[in-house]
């Protein structure tokens with residue numbers, strides 16, 4: 001007699017969320033949610049990509065690796081680290097990749 005089974009997909013999703021190690025596209029889910037909130041905060045014009053236009057707010061400071069950076073310095077840091085194809089835009093995938 002067979003016992004009821006939990007579908008494998010549901011089981012593995014639960015397990016991987018619990019340990020923060022989901023396989024697949026990009027970082028683990030908890031980390032992805034954290035990165036998403038950072039990305040959304042940086043994407044001030046909410047067009048879904050980070051461009052120089054998202055870093056023009058004067059007086060805004062960014063905390064990166066424990067350092068306070070002004071908008072221009074933060075822009076330079078993000079583009080140096082994250083704009084893998086150097087097209088002047090940081091997509092969500094590029095952002096995940098460089099900060100994971």
Ligand SMILES: [Ca+2]
Pocket residue numbers: 043044045046047048049050051054
């Ligand atoms: Ca933007």
Ligand SMILES: [Ca+2]
Pocket residue numbers: 082083084085086087088089090091094
């Ligand atoms: Ca890019």
